[in-house]
Amino acid sequence: MDVLLQIPEIRTPRLLLRGWRPDDGAPFAAMNADPQVMEFMPAALSRQESDELIHRIQEHTRHFGFGLWALELVESAAFIGFAGLSRPSFDAPFTPCVEVGWRLATACWGKGYATEAAEAALDFGFNTVGLCELVSFTVPANLRSRRVMEKLGMQHDPADDFDHPKLPHGHALQRHVLYRIDRANWRRHEASRAVRPRQPA
Helix, strand or coil: CCCHHHCCCCEEECCCEEEHHHHHHEEEEEEEEEECCCCCCCCCCHHHHHHHHHHHHHHHHHHHHCCEEEEEEECCEEEEEEEEEEECCCCCCCCCCCEEEECCCCCCCCCCCCHHHHHHHHHHHHHCCCEEEEEEEEEEEEHHHHHHHHCCCECCCHHEEEEEECCCCCCCCCCEEEEEEEHHHHHHHHHCCCCCCCCCC
16 A cells, blocks of 8 residues: 555644645645745745655655645645654764654744644654654754744754765755754653643744
């Protein structure tokens, strides 16, 4: 059986994390062409490049049994981006590893959706896949994503920061910060989160 068919949909209070559908292509391409969405990526993507990214996401999920889900708003069924788990395809001091990541349309920023989706992905990674640690990384200036990482309970050690090997020396986005969380700290974070009011991120 195709591994992709075994990946469950995950429903949170406001979001559905689901498999990709053909009609996701157009709104995903619009996101990937948006300069705000792609501010901290090397370049915006063409429609063909965006479609190829969906294909790579699906192939990753088939190969590893986990991946990046398409994100849908429960109340409207609107596609708003992706979130989930992936294995970085480059070598660095902290690889091999599994990364938690997300990308949302600008209209959905500031509503807590990234945090809500990433929490579901972390829970799946630790409690279903059985991972021991998850990481996330971005450029230092991406304060919005760094805030999500911190709200997830992930920790940043400057000694872990690295130059992304897929970017040329001297590139403005080459330097990256790395955040980590292990299973024990995730469970402590979840226990403390259960008694705290949710804040938008």
